[in-house]
Amino acid sequence: MRLAQYFGGAFAAAMLLSAPLKAQELTIWHDLGDNGIKWFQAAGAEFAKTKPGVTVRSLSYPTDQWFGRVIGALNTDTAPDLIFNNYERVIRIENQTGKVMDLKSVLADVADRSFLAEDDLKVATYKGKMIILPAQRVQMALGVRKSWLDKTGEKFPETWDDAKRIATKFRDADPDGNGRADTFGFALQAAKPRDLIHMLDLFTFGSGLRHTLIDPQAQITIDQPKHAQVLEEFLKTYSSYKFVAPDTINHSFNEMYQVIEGGRAGMFRVGDWNVRKWDGANVLNGDFVSGPWPRFTDGEKNAVVIGGMRGVAVPENAPNKALAVEFAKFLLGKQAQQVSLETVGAGVRKDLDVSKLSERQQYFAKAEARLVAYDFPESIHAFYPELEAAFHRKLLAGLASPPADWKPFIAETAKEMRELAAKLSKG
Numbered sequence: 001m002r003l004a005q006y007f008g009g010a011f012a013a014a015m016l017l018s019a020p021l022k023a024q025e026l027t028i029w030h031d032l033g034d035n036g037i038k039w040f041q042a043a044g045a046e047f048a049k050t051k052p053g054v055t056v057r058s059l060s061y062p063t064d065q066w067f068g069r070v071i072g073a074l075n076t077d078t079a080p081d082l083i084f085n086n087y088e089r090v091i092r093i094e095n096q097t098g099k100v101m102d103l104k105s106v107l108a109d110v111a112d113r114s115f116l117a118e119d120d121l122k123v124a125t126y127k128g129k130m131i132i133l134p135a136q137r138v139q140m141a142l143g144v145r146k147s148w149l150d151k152t153g154e155k156f157p158e159t160w161d162d163a164k165r166i167a168t169k170f171r172d173a174d175p176d177g178n179g180r181a182d183t184f185g186f187a188l189q190a191a192k193p194r195d196l197i198h199m200l201d202l203f204t205f206g207s208g209l210r211h212t213l214i215d216p217q218a219q220i221t222i223d224q225p226k227h228a229q230v231l232e233e234f235l236k237t238y239s240s241y242k243f244v245a246p247d248t249i250n251h252s253f254n255e256m257y258q259v260i261e262g263g264r265a266g267m268f269r270v271g272d273w274n275v276r277k278w279d280g281a282n283v284l285n286g287d288f289v290s291g292p293w294p295r296f297t298d299g300e301k302n303a304v305v306i307g308g309m310r311g312v313a314v315p316e317n318a319p320n321k322a323l324a325v326e327f328a329k330f331l332l333g334k335q336a337q338q339v340s341l342e343t344v345g346a347g348v349r350k351d352l353d354v355s356k357l358s359e360r361q362q363y364f365a366k367a368e369a370r371l372v373a374y375d376f377p378e379s380i381h382a383f384y385p386e387l388e389a390a391f392h393r394k395l396l397a398g399l400a401s402p403p404a405d406w407k408p409f410i411a412e413t414a415k416e417m418r419e420l421a422a423k424l425s426k427g
Contacts, residue, residue: 132311143270170266187265206293
């Protein structure tokens with residue numbers, strides 16, 4: 001009897017060991033579109049080689065929808081296993097829900113993490129919590145249509161005077177040769193706070209300055225001489241210079257991209273994630289060059305702006321939390337990072353093969369330009385989003401009815417921002 005029981009138990013154990021592992025599906029929500037879907041699909045396939053039976057399903061939503069879905073899901077315990085987005089967007093999720101996992105101990109378990117610099121880790125941390133594992137640096141350069149430069153006899157702009165001269169030609173000299181006055185010097189955006197202030201961030205940090213609106217000591221910067229110069233010229237780009245489409249005051253990301261991808265703008269923001277699509281024959285066909293943002297004064301060093309850090313976060317109430325953490329760590333590995341570079345155009349590791357990338361993609365992958373990181377004031381001042389929204393309203397009002405002289409407007413705006421910052425800082 002005991003022998004039968006022994007063999008019966010051994011048979012059952014053998015059957016258990018030989019049975020296929022229970023299938024598990026990890027779900028990740030992001031806003032990277034088709035390129036992101038390709039990345040997570042490939043990374044998931046590699047992950048399954050070490051975790052048989054596991055599949056990764058990624059869902060991409062427009063950014064506004066992503067916010068709503070993630071916040072709602074975390075607050076109703078219907079969370080996905082992982083979320084992926086820019087650092088400042090995950091901050092918003094954390095502020096709204098308080099349900100983003102602290103990943104400090106998770107990163108500590110990653111043996112190969114030397115490629116993450118101190119600034120990367122600072123960006124990933126909010127109110128003492130590491131809310132993302134940094135996976136993709138977000139580089140943003142100035143893009144210029146190459147054929148338009150050739151037609152107008154210009155070179156890539158280094159100074160703001162260069163940029164103004166080139167923008168005038170791009171607006172007036174029919175650079176696309178279609179015989180119509182339908183081109184613009186710049187494609188910008190302005191409709192929402194992050195639309196307009198993000199553009200100002202790029203011109204500010206890209207020209208070698210720091211702290212667009214407020215510094216870490218809560219001092220307002222916009223009326224400091226060099227900052228005021230950038231702000232005035234930036235506002236004139238929308239108004240008296242007429243370098244942008246007349247309705248740009250209403251443009252958000254989608255409308256700005258329509259102007260760029262429709263071939264109507266000569267200069268524009270180009271992010272590392274844009275290049276793969278814009279290399280396409282049905283978009284810009286690679287007809288652009290990327291470089292640092294123009295400097296406004298002699299002695300400043302212009303740069304490409306690191307405008308963010310994309311990373312993976314794990315909700316506290318993730319349905320497969322332990323497995324989600326393993327996949328989050330996997331995204332920092334060389335295989336996943338290589339695919340990230342090839343599909344999305346960005347990564348954080350320094351040991352990746354860039355030979356398969358186009359010349360325009362390699363520009364970002366090799367980090368050939370001077371890089372300056374945005375300062376993420378919302379990680380220092382909890383009230384910053386409210387201050388930025390007020391700043392946006394003030395600038396938008398100025399653009400809707402431009403003053404004859406922007407200098408008094410900037411001085412008045414700085415005074416209002418100081419008063420509001422002092423009030424908000426007191427809670």
